[in-house]
Amino acid sequence: MTHDPLADSGLPDTPEARRLALLAEAGELLSSSIDYPTTLRHVAQLAVPMLGDLCVVDVLEDGRLQRTATVHVRPDKQVLLDRLVRLHPRIEGSPTPAARAFATGRIDWLEIVTPEIVASHTIDENHAQLILDIGMRSHIALPMIARGHTVGVLSLGITESDRRYGRADIALAEELARRAALAIDNARLYRTAQEEITKCTRVEAELRRSEQRFRALVEQSPLSTQRIAPDGRTLYVNPAWEALWSLAFDKLHDYNVLEDPQLEASGIAGRLRRAFAGEAVQLPEIAYDPDRTLPGRAEDPSVRWVRGYAYPVRGIDGGVEEIVLVHEDVTDARRAEHRLRESEARLERALAIGCMNVWDWDLERDVVTCSANAVTFFGRRIGRTEDFRDVVHPDDHARLDAANRAAIDHGTTLDIEYRLCSPDGHERWVHSIGHVDLRPDGRPARLLGITRDVTERRRAENAMRLLAQASETLGASLDYETTLNDLARVLVPQLADWYAIDLLTPEGELERVAVCHPDPERIAMARALHERYPSRRGAGQGAWHVIDTGKPDWRETIEDAQLQRAAHDEHHLALLRGLGLRSYLVVPLQARGATIGTMTLVHAESGRHYHEADIELAMDIARRVATAVDNARLHRALQDADRRKDEFLAMLAHELRNPLAPISTAAQLLQRAPDDAPRVRDAAAVIGRQVTHMAELVDDLLDVSRVTRGLVEIEREPVDLADVVAGALEQVRALIDARRHALEVSVDAEAGPLIVEGDRARLIQVIANLLNNAAKYTPPGGRITLRIDGDGPHARVVVRDTGGGIEPSLLPHVFELFTQAQRTPDRTQGGLGIGLALVRSLVHLHGGEIEAESAGPGQGSTFTVRLPRAAVSAVPSGPAPAPAPSPDPALRRVLVVDDNIDAADALAEMLRLDGHAVVVAGTGAQALEIARTNPRFDVCILDIGLPDLTGHALAVQLRSIEATENARLVALTGYGQPQDRADSAAAGFDVHLVKPADLLQLLDIVGANAAP
Known part of the structure; x- marks a missing residue:
């Protein structure tokens, strides 16, 4: 509704009177109440229709323009105006005139409102349409300003007539807006004053209550409280202070806190002075002994740990009137903290010793709290799960995430092993066990657990597994070339990306017998690379270095400088670089105290590195490899020896049958023509030659046996090598002539006397054996040369023939026992395999060397003997003097005892032909009976291996019988x-002869003057 302010004023009805009446009534309304929202609505009603057809008042409340009043002269358009307020309650920052007036603090005057102006001064199309529907024709918006601040906007508009706002209207509206602004400001000031008065009343009451609470708090507080005057005197202490120090307040009249030596020494006094200067000061923990400074204390605990604060208390003038000292007894806490630190230290030591870390994962905040050794254990600080993931091996992320998720989602125990990666590339295995704690509502709150380093256990388990697999593989076959390649599948890629085995050959070279890599093409490349660029000795690294030192060679990281040292040339270096080698480990293969090869392990594509802990495992595998190779070689050697033994026995049987055949034939001839003297002599000669051959064969066997057992003693004396050769030629001349060989002997005259210290008979045996072999294995009509010369400090004998030669495969083994050449069906080639073995042993016993050379089958052979030369002053001994002829034997009574009746009878007949009386016995008992029943025997010839008692025992008993006590045994x-000879002498024998004995020697012994 609208109101006419002139109706009750008594003023004439003029425009000026109406303006004055309006302002007077508006002023009365605005000053009548501090409820300015209500008065503003009344003022708006007063302004319509005198100042316009509509009036809108917006007031600033809490930083926003709030629409306080809206009035239109027409009710139907009042509805439109109210809708405008609902649709657009906020106008700040909009192009509307009210917003512009509020923002600029100036009047926004639209004298004529056109549709274009409406479009540019509205918020949107709906807003513009409502303005057009209201029928806005002229408009003014005036800021309401009080004390320099815009407190709202008064908006007026003409919609029902063609009247336009002019300057007079603006002046009246501006005055109305000013008065409204003052009313709003006064109302607000009054409200503020009332609020301050109410607040002060409340504060005063609260202060009184606070003082009461503070007094009660201080009196009842467990904290020691002390009020101190600026001169250091104590003004007040609460009961807690008295209880803490066991001292009543009235005992402190002589105590001055600023003169306390303990507080001065600990720096507390200085801090208290700062408090008196107006600064609130925190006092550090100190140990205070009240017995030293506080008088009249009751007996109670002495030293206490305390900490506190000093607060200045200011008077009305702002000066510090006193300070309040509040301190807390932390003795028990200090002791508990000390115990806790000790406990934590023990825990940390236990965790460090046990290689463990304790952690607590707050699932809601995603914060991980670890025990103090986290940096040492994980290699970095752990605060969030991202930190932890950074140290977990990438290949284990998914598995660990799944285990964590399962534990969190299902409340199960976390139990998993995974790998950690340190910044330097080391991998470690750890074992985490954790448990989920739940909130009261059942949701997971945290995951707590412990992580333990199990690297050594995993390494031990892997090592045991690898060693078991390696042992199984190596033990599967004695063919070590196959098993070493099979071993590669065990070690690659578990222990290495590259694997190689190199073995020393008998010639002292390194032979690569196995190489492996997951990529077969790389294996072929590696073999070709090794063949083209074999390992070099003296490089200070690699296989040869390990062979020479017998110690492992490893590099945690292969530097380029090492590749450069290993490379033969630039091309080789480029190939090595292209392999991407990261780390290597070379270990010796050692068996029975000797290094037989190396095992090489290399990391490349995997990015792994070898560490010192890997050496022991590699050495253990290497020991097993070496043992397997050595056992396989020993097995092969045993098989070879067994084969050579079988061949030797077959050849020995052949060699023994050869002389038996003519002996058998000669024996039959003697039976069939006993009276044909020439035939008997020829047959006897055949038998003699074959017996001699068999005796030599047996002597060779015995010599080999004695040499191999170390029973041969060399009787050293100066010997001229030329005499030795002459003696050897005398022994083999008949065979050389029989096979029609051309023999050439030469002596280097410029070499001077070729004197050696040695056993003349044994040296003759050596040279004769070499000449005998040359004669036997050279086809009839061949050529044999023997040369004697000097070779520095050695005398040298070289025997060369044009015979069958030696297979290259046999050449390294030609001096081994029972080594024989390939047999022909008639066994005309190859010997027993003992001659050259005996020769080498005899040469070594003389400190010399022997070597064999041959270009192959059919190319002949050369044997070279080198012996240390003796001093030139040494005088060689000549050949042994021929034995003096024996006198004619006199008739002797002889007892022959042998269980071989044929041998005993044959010997008896020979002795009888020489004129001796002979009695034969087949056993020891018969011999004793004969000795007891005969008056005398001059000679007793006894076999040692009798069936009933040994020849030694028989000899002892014969010495106790009168008929034989003086007989020659x-x-x-x-x-x-x-x-054997020593045993015979001990039993009382005078002479020891070995079968078959030389009959002439035996006849001389039986003769009266024969010497043994």
């Missing part, structure tokens, strides 16, 4: 070792 046996 002769042992005739197949045993001819030095110990």
